[in-house]
Amino acid sequence: MDNRFGDIETFLAVAREGSFAAAAKTLRLTPSAVSRSIGRLEQRLGIILLRRTTRSLALTVDGASYRERMMALMAEIADVESGLGQEERGPRGLLRVNASVSFGTQCLLPILPLFLDCHPAVTVDLALSDAVVDLVEERADIAIRIGPLRDTRLRAKKLGHSRMVLVASPAYLAKRGTPERPEDLDRHECLQFSFRRSVDSWHFRIGGRTVQRPVQGRFFGNSGEIVRQMAIAGGGIARHGRFHVAADLRAGRLVEVLGDFSAGDGEDIHALYSAQDRLAARVRAFLDFLDEELELPS
Numbered sequence: 085m086d087n088r089f090g091d092i093e094t095f096l097a098v099a100r101e102g103s104f105a106a107a108a109k110t111l112r113l114t115p116s117a118v119s120r121s122i123g124r125l126e127q128r129l130g131i132i133l134l135r136r137t138t139r140s141l142a143l144t145v146d147g148a149s150y151r152e153r154m155m156a157l158m159a160e161i162a163d164v165e166s167g168l169g170q171e172e173r174g175p176r177g178l179l180r181v182n183a184s185v186s187f188g189t190q191c192l193l194p195i196l197p198l199f200l201d202c203h204p205a206v207t208v209d210l211a212l213s214d215a216v217v218d219l220v221e222e223r224a225d226i227a228i229r230i231g232p233l234r235d236t237r238l239r240a241k242k243l244g245h246s247r248m249v250l251v252a253s254p255a256y257l258a259k260r261g262t263p264e265r266p267e268d269l270d271r272h273e274c275l276q277f278s279f280r281r282s283v284d285s286w287h288f289r290i291g292g293r294t295v296q297r298p299v300q301g302r303f304f305g306n307s308g309e310i311v312r313q314m315a316i317a318g319g320g321i322a323r324h325g326r327f328h329v330a331a332d333l334r335a336g337r338l339v340e341v342l343g344d345f346s347a348g349d350g351e352d353i354h355a356l357y358s359a360q361d362r363l364a365a366r367v368r369a370f371l372d373f374l375d376e377e378l379e380l381p382s
Contacts, residue, residue, distance in 0.1 A: 176205035186308035246325035273320030274299035287347035
């Protein structure tokens with residue numbers, strides 16, 4: 085009978101204990117049974133996991149890699165099994181959320197304490213990155229994505245829409261002047277993004293039609309938060325989703341420019357999650373919470 089999970093547990097015990105005899109004692113097996121289990125596993129995988137001599141036992145490179153991956157997998161299985169019976173009593177367990185730096189700092193962090201207060205049995209692991217991550221590889225439960233969706237394997241819940249605005253600091257405008265028409269940007273520092281999906285032209289509404297004008301500048305940032313901070317510091321004019329700079333506009337740290345020429349374009353914001361039939365209660369609770377508490381400025 086194929087007992088691959090038993091063989092994996094035996095291998096992890098050997099790697100942990102450092103010998104067949106010690107692993108056999110922990111597992112309540114004979115050393116020969118442990119040896120046969122390791123042999124079956126190595127034969128099935130087609131690799132050598134352990135280097136054995138009369139005096140020592142050590143993991144091979146493949147063995148060390150296999151151990152790390154299997155430890156993570158077995159921990160995940162234990163988490164799933166322990167959570168199935170528990171979730172009937174409400175959301176609980178570890179909730180992994182991934183979002184961009186800008187959305188996380190401006191929209192999620194201000195409301196996360198309320199979510200934790202409402203769900204004391206849930207632990208949140210929030211990872212902020214402007215790189216597009218794979219939910220499976222990153223072991224994330226929910227990813228907040230801004231802009232076009234590309235991954236059709238996942239379910240998407242629309243959280244809102246954010247209009248794009250051009251902003252600059254009062255100090256920059258006092259020094260360089262306020263642009264009155266889109267062509268005036270040729271004489272300004274336009275702050276741009278360095279990541280792959282960025283564009284080097286901005287949209288405007290001119291004469292009843294939408295046009296794209298190329299922009300230029302001497303600063304590139306690899307995240308929206310970096311470009312925002314550069315704009316606040318007086319480094320130039322930036323183009324952001326309104327959700328990202330709403331607090332700065334209210335506080336006067338930034339002001340909107342060329343608003344009369346706004347093309348009205350923007351980006352949809354979605355929460356992506358696994359397409360499995362039965363969502364964990366903690367995932368459902370977080371999606372419902374975003375529905376109720378998330379406020380995106382228009």
